Amino acid sequence: MLETIDLRKVYPTGDEALTGVSTTVDGNEIVAMIGPSGAGKSTFIRCINRLTEPTDGEIRLDGSELTALGESEMKAARRNIGMVFQEYNLVERLTVMENVLSGRLGYVSNWAALRRKFPPEDVERAYDVLETVGLDGMENKRADELSGGQRQRVGIARAVVQEPKILLADEPTSSLDPESSHAVMELLADIAAEEDIPIIINIHEVPLAVEYADRILGLHDGELVFDGPTDGLDENAKDVIYRGADASETTNEAVAKTRTDNNAISEQAADKPTAAGD
Amino acid sequence: MATEDGAAEIPYDGSRWQRPTAFRNRKVKWAAYIGAALFVLWSIVSLLSGVTISRVVYGLGNGFLLVESMFPPETSTVNLERVGVYMAETIAMAFVATFTGVLISLPIAVGAAENLAPWPLYYLNRGIISITRAIDELIIAIIAVKAVGVGPLAGIIAISYLTIGFFSKLFAEDIEDIDMGAKEAVEATGASRFQTFVYAVIPQVAPRFVGLTVYRWDINIRASTIIGIVGAGGIGTLLMRSFNRYEYDFAGTILIAIIVVVLAGELFSAYVRRRVQ
Amino acid sequence: MAVETGRSWQRHGTQRRIKRLLAALVATATVVGSWLWLELDLQYITSSPPELLDLAVRMYPPAWAYAPDIVMPLIETIHIAVVGTILAVMMSVPVAFLAARNTTPNDLTYALGKLIVTTSRSVHTIIWAMLFTVMFGPGAFAGMVAIAVRSIGFVGKLLGEEIEEISFDQVEAIKATGGSTFQVLLYGVIPQIKPALVGISIYRWDINVRGATILGVVGAGGIGVELFDAVDAFQWSNVAMILIAILGIVLLSEIVSARARAMTR
Structure with a gap:
């Protein structure tokens, strides 16, 4: 179970990317985080494994508090958090297998890492996961020989062999064509079910989010303005997320409402066209 | 999981994954590595045998003495004038040699471009380029000094020679990179061979030609600063003389002058190339 | 704009043409100046190649017996x-x-x-x-x-x-x-x-x-x-x-x- 309490991030430039986000993700639910560019979606994801250092607030993974950890403890904690990146972030000049096995680095010695000697069960699992993501037989290809969709699947495999307690995906489909996007989302959904872990997915395309997610988080200007089941995401909710409501109380009210019941949101934000998918 | 050998069809016997290698197989890889390592060992042993620590330390001490005797550099008017005259000769050599070198290179470059030259000519010119690139210009300078006597002419011959290998090779590659579609299009209008060359080939390579020439000139400045060491004219003559007479403070002046001129040449060439391309 | 009466066309604008011409002139002048400064006789152009060739002739045949040394x-x-x-x-x-x-x-x-x-x-x-x-x-x-x-x-x-x-x-x-x-x-x-x-x-x-x-x-x-x-x-x-x-x-x-x-x- 992942819990964030009042998570805040202020960049040195003074930009407040997150204004205090509190939410809980549990079980094997697929949570899609939507919102306009610059709303703080990436910051939120990156704060969870502290690739970006949060300014304030708490992050609890299965009860243990992450923000208080020292550097080496945090490294150990990262083993429990899988991450999938928008630009795949594969080490281009390494083979597929080396990229996947790098997910096990936290568990092997430096010397073993140097000789590429991973425990047989790790290699075993790597082969299994490669099969799951549909890349069996590709283990000795170099990452830069693969297509975008294939690369993203290697990225997912790398995160999955970590045997994480939660998977974070930062815009995993933004660099992909529509067909590969669907394939990747489907794969993530399968993994959530199979590994029985929750997944948080930052996503740009609302239709994709609606199609695959169990729950939606809506972020606007660093503020969580929507948090509820996918079928509660109606036009009004999208309006609040993408346009921001005119008055701040509207937003608060909207949040309050969507949290309590997921029905239509008040009249204030009515009849504005959807700005989704920008 | 059975670890029986010969069970090759089981694709994931975990312990069997090995990092792929660029060599044919692991044995070849290790043979190559060990061979290279042995050669390196031989090199180190043969070069360092007879070189004792004390000699190195003594040498480094000498180095300090050398640097010390170079500073402050000699600045008497007479000597500065000599540096000026020889430096002018150096730069003039670079200009003339670039001109003659590029002139000679042009036909070789066209002949060595795969898309323009018929194959016997192509191989002939490629051969010329390989040979000119293999022999260093100082060697040519030594021979040229014997042939035409001490002085800048020998230097110009050596640097022109040096220009040929470099310029022809790179310019031939530029010619090979031209868009043949444009050439075809011009041909299709009924243009003659010469007209095609003027309208389709030259415009495509002209900026690269200017850029390469300037670049080569910059390298030629470097070369002409040292070519005097073997008597082929330029500031190197002075440098060698000052070393032989143990006038290290004057050598210091010359070295500083060389570095300044080389860097200025590099900056100028970079500026011109930016403007052209 | 007198467009109607026979338009003329030039490859480059006048200013650019002048600049190019100038650059070419300066380059030529530098090479010629260098040549003069070095006091190189034009006869060298005809005399150097034979001298180099003469040397090449004297190099032939290479001393194969010298190879082991x-x-x-x-x-x-x-x-x-x-x-x-x-x-x-x-x-x-x-x-x-x-x-x-x-x-x-x-x-x-x-x-x-x-x-x-x-x-x-x-x-x-x-x-x-x-x-x-x-x-x-x-x-x-x-x-x-x-x-x-x-x-x-x-x-x-x-x-x-x-x-x-x-x-x-x-x-x-x-x-x-x-x-x-x-x-x-x-x-x-x-x-x-x-x-x-x-x-x-x-x-x-x-x-x-x-x-x-x-x-x-x-x-x-x-x-x-x-x-x-x-x-x-x-x-x-x-x-x-x-x-x-x-x-x-x-x-x-x-x-x-x-x-x-x-x-x-």
């Missing part, structure tokens, strides 16, 4: 290139990290890195060799040090540029899996610069073989010593033999270098 100097030439390159690579790795914007600690270290690179590159091998023969005495050791010092700038510059190209996204991904600092270096950074380091080193070795053939001019070892002696003694058929040997060894090292570099990607 130059095997060891040839091998020494390679030794100088090998050890010089290794020494240079070892010294240039830290220099490269200093001279790369994204890894250098501060402006001062950056400037230091650039200074080392520039000094090493702007002084010719033969000048370095002159300095080191004064320091260490004549011989292959001084030549090797000269080759090494000259190569630092080349390797340091190219490797530094490669380090500046490193993608930190890839590094970050390894960090996110929980790898140690050493492992992040091993999996995130080194794979990105290793092919460049190997390629640059082999390429430089190839250049150094060529460079080591001339060290003998200042008494710093290698095949050049033999060559210089033979030229001084006017033994032209020996000179021809040495030239053939140099040609062979340089072309050979070029092939080895090209093949080895093709294998590292």
